[in-house]
């Protein structure tokens with residue numbers, strides 16, 4: 001089995017799907033590993049950091065001609081066109097935003113497992129790249145808030161007087177939000193958080209932050225996700241948030257509903273109610289923004305409030321985001337690269353492995369996006385109709 005890792009081409013993408021530490025583990029499966037020259041550069045991994053038996057290749061035909069291609073973002077349609085019939089791609093795809101990619105996967109008859117579709121069940125936790133990357137994003141968002149403010153985050157008692165701690169409000173307490181809360185707390189801020197899933201109250205409080213409630217709003221949906229709010233609920237939520245935003249120094253938004261654009265929570269009027277000099281870090285930017293003034297990858301100044309809409313925050317922490325992603329992908333790969341029959345008990349060095357997809361495995365069945373020239377994920381099929 002040949003496993004290959006291309007260099008990511010999306011602008012601002014510094015991550016890579018394989019790092020030397022994980023490649024060493026992969027090598028133990030006695031597979032051939034090809035990594036595109038320069039693929040690790042953005043994550044500060046020089047080509048020579050990859051050990052034997054990894055081979056570096058400058059030829060796209062070799063990389064995309066492998067049995068399995070591992071990537072962070074799905075390659076472009078032209079590169080997918082170079083893939084072999086029946087070969088496998090494992091990467092984030094976001095099918096609803098990338099119909100061309102899905103078409104190319106079907107034309108090439110590539111079996112694609114989309115990392116965003118990996119079910120969030122206990123057995124698949126070690127493959128949950130949405131969580132590992134969200135965690136990186138939440139951490140970095142708190143640092144962005146801290147470094148863009150012109151004040152301290154912690155309380156300081158100094159000879160020049162006492163500095164009051166900054167107030168940070170985190171909206172959306174999923175994986176990214178909880179990490180933003182934890183990081184802001186470690187920096188000494190007074191942290192408030194809000195989520196439409198009131199179950200998150202306990203998690204927020206266990207990090208030492210205060211949970212804000214919007215009376216009459218409770219929007220838990222299947223699988224631990226949120227549902228979209230009704231207009232009436234939205235109004236209640238906004239009234240409550242506006243009051244709390246008025247004295248926050250930094251607001252970090254992370255609200256998301258799976259498969260939907262980012263919920264628009266923060267109106268222009270709410271920004272206008274914020275303190276002069278305060279900042280808003282909108283992690284919803286790539287989904288259209290949680291704030292109506294957000295512009296993806298731009299810094300917007302509205303009155304004296306600054307709004308940041310970074311669209312790929314994990315890439316700003318590429319070294320560790322890549323390390324975690326590579327490990328997630330490796331854990332996933334072990335479901336489909338398995339010992340040949342009769343070899344289960346052989347010594348590791350003698351084992352040979354084959355590519356074998358067990359469609360009865362819930363994790364594989366649910367993560368599959370395309371197979372044999374067709375979209376096999378119902379939600380993606382619906383979204384691309």
Ligand code: NAD
Nearest residue numbers: 120121125131172173174175195196197224226255256263
């Ligand atoms: P997400 O990225 O889909 O959403 C981020 C947060 O935004 C969520 O907490 C959501 O409730 C919140 N939100 C949505 N609409 C909102 C609104 N209008 N206002 C305020 N907040 C809003 O979520 P996620 O971080 O991917 O996590 C979702 C859930 O999955 C959580 O319950 C998490 O604990 C769970 N999870 C489970 C596992 C596992 O069991 N393996 C792994 C990771 C996450």
